Amino acid sequence: MKTITEYLQSGLSATEMVKQALARAKQVADYNSFLSLTEERALKRAAQIDSGEISGKLAGVPFVVKDNMLAFGAPTTAASVMLKDFHAPLQATAVEKLEAEGAICIGKSNLDAFAHGGSTENSAYGVTKNAHDTKRVAGGSSGGSAVITALDVVPFALGTDTGGSIRQPASFNGVVGIKPTYGTVSRYGVVAMASSTDTIGCFTHTAADADVVMGIMAGRDANDMTTLPNFWNEKSNSVKKSLQIGLIKETMGDGIDTEVQAAVYEYAERLKGAGHTVREVSMPTISYSLGMYYVIVPAEISSNLARYDGVRYGYRSQNATSLEELYGQSRDQGFEMENKRRIMIGSFVLSSGFFDAYYQQAQKARALLCSEFDELFASYDLLLSPVSPTPAFAIGQKTNDPIQMYKADIMTVPASLAGLPAVSVPAGVSSTGLPVGAQLIGPQKSDRLLLRLAAQLEKGA
Amino acid sequence: MTKITREDVLHLAKLSSLELTDDEVTAMQDELTEITDYIAMLGGLTTEGVEPKYQVSGLENIYREDEPQTSSVSREDLLALSYATSDDQVKVPKVL
């Protein structure tokens, strides 16, 4: 049982579905993909569904929430010491909306602490292992949710994507991952990383399932000023017979694993086979996008993590005798090294004397990148690229080299900076049996087109 | 190449309210040097006359009406999250 439809048509009661998912979760505990199970609450909700008290489009379907989203039933830790025992007094809008349709959260998944990372090695609670090779990373930061989906624990799991945190682990674990248009899903109740690029999306086995889940979560939220009016329910046409697709040249060159390139070319061939046109396009500014990303995002991180100060909630150092020590020690002990590194970079690029040269320059460069996308979308319906330069790498391989780790985000950050929807779809398998994804990027609000196209190719596969 | 000094690291740590250990300061010095060197690539882009793009949603004028609403989360719920409270307030070491 993999897809939402299969769950809904299984004839199992909600309680049976939830029990089965919980059992499977425990069975795959070695992957360290869960930070907590919300067993008690899940079974209670399942009983309510079975008694007819709650109904909805996803009645009884179990799912998992990335542990940087506020949800009841277990602490919301963001995989950090800082929020180790933080029991949220409210739930994220995305979780609320899914629950309103009867879906049942059975647990919270592992991530890089505060979603800073691309391997789920930065979790304060241990590394999550790849679903296809336990010596390799799950990818990240939504590594837990990707692995949980790939291991068929639940038909869908939520993730957040700020610079690739859904797409890259989706690619590493061979599932579908969508990062929607910025503003599609409310960020309310999601531990903020970078306010201008944070998005909420999901992992599924099929594009059709992603469409269902996103459709429920999408829409304007009075609690998040940056949410777009719901475009998911707009009546849209089916996939044009022949789409113009641009394959971004700069993402297929040096430094990109040949097996990754091969998988993407193969996906391009399948697109052509389905009647679409694929042509190479150039995006010169894309080579600067990592530079932009590692200025803008740390700046926003340093700001968004300022509230974790040991004062009102979260970890407070026991040894602090002064306010200054309380701040300094609580934050030093409550954050992981990668958190601190990004806070420091952020403080640097925002500090007096550097703001114009780094932060402002990056935001201007971002405007150039957006224009370049706009120009391409004048001639192309969507763009194609790899998701990651390599398949899943070995655990520990890059932990001591933050720059190398950052560079792995090269394919995914451009869509994040421009707020574009992007879908990671399984495209192939490496010689060592590791999944390789391809990335479809479209103009803003073309999310459903991306998913329909992906669905079209799934049928052909 | 901007060399990040130990003093720079300590200054940034102070701005960030991070009481870094000596080892962290040392590690951070090298890493920040490498990272700032990397992001300096942005200087290679000509951005004259370009308006910075701080937000990508294209939204503007989003408002809430000025009507008080009660929250499902009470003062007690919020204070329950605090390490130390007194008289319905959050308790911190004496602010000088």
Place this chain on the structure above:
Amino acid sequence: MTQQLPHPYSQYKMTIGIECHVQLATRTKLFSAADNDAREATPNSKIVPIDFGLPGMLPVLNRRAVELAVKAAKALNADVALESRFDRKHYFYPDLPKGYQISQMYQPIILAGYLDAPLESGETVRVRIHHAHLEEDAGKLTHKDGYSLVDLNRAGTPLIEIVSEPDIHSASAAKAYASELHKLMIYAGVSRGDLYHGNMRFDVNISVAKHEAKALGTRAEVKNLNSFKSVEKAAEYEFKRQVDLLESGGRVVQETRGWDDTKLITISQRSKEDAQDYRYMPDADIPPIRLTSEQVNEIQANVPMLPFEYRNSWKELELDISVIEALLSNQSYAKLVDEIKQTSTNAHARRVAHWFASAIRPEDDVTVQQLSALKPAGFIELADMVEADELSSTAAKEVFSELLVSDHTAREIAEQRNLIQNSDEDEIATIVDAVLSDPASARSIEDIKAGKDKAIGYLVGQIMKLSAGKANPALAQKLLRERLR
């Protein structure tokens, strides 16, 4: 003999710029729907998760706060920025729940403007406004023995910070500026202006330099003054302190100073040498505000008449400046007087203006408003009665005081209190003649004829007595004089 040197103070000029935080008269906070009125509230009873800085909470902008800022722009003779944005100002402090304050650093909503502050001398001083911006207030700390307590009721309260140019050069002008700003914000409906509850707080930047000096001196900033008097006294104190310091060979350090309202001195708090680097950053959680000129005009059309407009309107009433300013200290009085001017005669308006001016006690705060109750008709009627000699000026004041609090008409009040005077010449002439023919008056009549004019008082008194206090005394005197001529 040594010649007395001029006092060093006279060789120096002070230069003052003022930043004023004005609390907006909204019902809810700037970015949360929590009740904004925490005056009588217990700690942390006016907070929602946004105000607590909970993870995942996002700001949602209060439309009314933006509208009030647009109104404030009109009061400040300033243009509204058609595009404005919010920025984050970062620093760590327990009263700042997010670790940053949402403010407007780069694109404030209110652009340059000015105000003309009237001085007691009758002159005005023009102070330019550099800009004004929207921002949220911080919470409140209470210091106990060994620990401090955080109350976030005030956190997120909407403010506009009005930043003046350094155009002020005396303590009295500083006070006048603060006072005029206060009136403007209340008249425009921007703020309740409750100084006691900190609705307006002034940060005063002061430097001194010799008159001939080309550059300004190093400035000190006295923070958190919450009355006009403290603005004036702090400026006076700082001027002397800084001049004394320079004259004794010292130098002024750039620093933040506090104000001790009992000792009337400023106290060093924080040197600018360890100045904060606030790392301002555009806030991506808040889409920009974009207004059209039409929208601005529409909002500003609802701004009631402002103090300077009243002053202009009243020029032809030829009122004393003290009367004008007394009237302006209460918006409802000013409004009423102006309505009378518009609907009745200048003479009436002038008369009513004086009544109101004398009715305002100095301790009355401008916030004591009775906007709804007062209607011009009653006061016009009262003025009519005075003009028709039906009331003495003393009686008129009595009726006026009652009219402020009563539902009755001026005439009803005057009648109830038996205050209407008799101005019938024939009737009074009869009484006058009776008094003059009374032998007891003979002495006074002789005195008057001998030039002792004061003696007429006795005769008038007798007339009043005979008329049961109702005779028009002026008329009685006139008739007396005619007969004694």
